[in-house]
Amino acid sequence: MDKEIEDLLQKVKEANRKPFWQSTPQEARSGPMLMALLFGEPPAVERDESFTIPSSQGFALPVRLYVPSAAPKGLIVYFHGGGWVIGTVAGYHPFTATLANRTGCAVLSVDYRLAPEHPFPLPVDDALAAIRWAASDAAAKAIGIAPRTLVAMGDSAGGNLATVASRIHNASGAGRKVDLQVLAYPVADHDFQTGSYAEFAEGNLLTRNDMKWFWGHYCSDESKRSHPDASPMRAQDLSASPEALIVTAGRDPLRDEGEAYGQRLQDAGVPTEVVRGEGLVHGFLAMIHYAPSAGRAFEKMVKAIERATSK
Template identity: 45%
Template sequence: MLHPDARALLDLMVEKRIPPVNELSPVDARAAYRDRRGFTQPDAPAVAESRDWRIDGPHGPIPLRLLRPQGSVPGELLPGLVYLHGGGWTIGDLDTHDVLCRELANLSGAVVVSVDYRLGPEAPFPAAVDDSLAAYEWVRREAASLGIDAQRLAVGGDSAGGNLAAVVCLARRDAGLAPPAFQLLVYPATDQRQQAPSHAALGEGYLLTRDSMDYYRRHYLPDPATWTDWRASPLLHPDLSRLPPALVLTAGYDPLRDEGLAYAQRLTQAGSRSTHLCFERQIHGFITMGRVIAEANDAVWLCAAALRHALQP
């Protein structure tokens, strides 16, 4: 059964007549996503340092935010996580995922660098991929000056960000570059064809709907010919071997559930180490909603514990 916390949130959205994302322009959808976060997200925990800056990317500046965990010692080399936010490659930014990134930093003991990659429709595929790869490479190259141990640098993200994190790992392996030490994939989108059974079974009534997924895909991937490009659909890459260990977290009432499970399964079958964890009673997007969905806090803790374990010296 759907968790009562998730049910109460969905019912409240209906009661308050919150418009679905697909009825808004991208500009208005971004503002609504940013403005509503205070209702569902916990208070932002203090960290030892929060610093914003911009780096040069292949198509222009890329904003980043570095968060050092509370209690860390200045100058200490810590493990790191490059984090790519969710939002269908169309909405979301450094602020919408600031609380989650702070929680992951404090609970894992890692420096988290959040990436504000470019969004569609203004910058369609593969802009987000290019920015994500450039940001990861920059963090790895500058790791020592950032107080990060480059040998203990992971990549992660939720939803669209989980998709991009998986693509970063594949692209670096294919290019013969040093892979991330770990990949944290939170309900990742892995197949833009949207053919998995969970799409049909869960495409209405659980926050992420068939119409909203079409909205996001239309803005990020306006050309259907790109849907089967593995940089858009990492599940379709023919070789998932020799990839970093992965935690793939899914939600039972999420249309993306089955393609996340399929990705974890294919990683394992290819000889790459993966762990799959499904919060059976939850909806897509729940991990940032710890103020109103109690299990979100458990999910964050489990992700941080996996990071801490994977990145230990």
């Protein structure tokens, strides 16, 4: 583990902050996220604009589009983390602006509806609406060029939405398909008894009780958590899923489910690479300028996107 991450965990322990699972959603949203604390200043992007696209129940889904200076090689649809309860496009701005500049792709960052006010399946509806927009002529018009490659990407709960929405979209046969999914420490299941849940139940930023709290707000009816659109690990057929890169964190309760999900994709015939970031903790995308190992994990994602856009 990087010394920087060791120091961070010690600071969190000494701060004795109120954990998510003992908070209300409003309290959890009021505190600073790791992105604000650790990432640093956002880089300038050639063009960045906010607008809405239509989603279910007449919802106008807010999105933020980043377009780099050179003609974009592809379009990345990005879903932020936060357990479906916290997190915003504005909060992720430093990362998504960096993602656009580093990959040479346009990035569509999605402000999907949050639970508990908008529980499952409404965030999935928003994720699918964003993917469908990205696959349409409207995206090419907004970007100024038709992107060669379409990527779905997200971290944590955002990784869950990215993989579910890209599978549903590709299976529908409507419009161009998602070519690649890039998932960072994704939520893939609702099983709190895995080896990594047992080993890292406490002390590594995200705890087992936190995840139970997030799931309780997102999908309070436990009988619905096994729906494949909530827990993609439970999908009977994953063959429509796009090629995948899954990067897990070695010290994360979600590690085992992310890696098992990668195996499920491989078993379904989906080209999938699973990379474990040894010593990393949940939320490491906020640390790419803070901890060297987090920066290296991000570079793997950038390289995978560059390979996909060069085909």
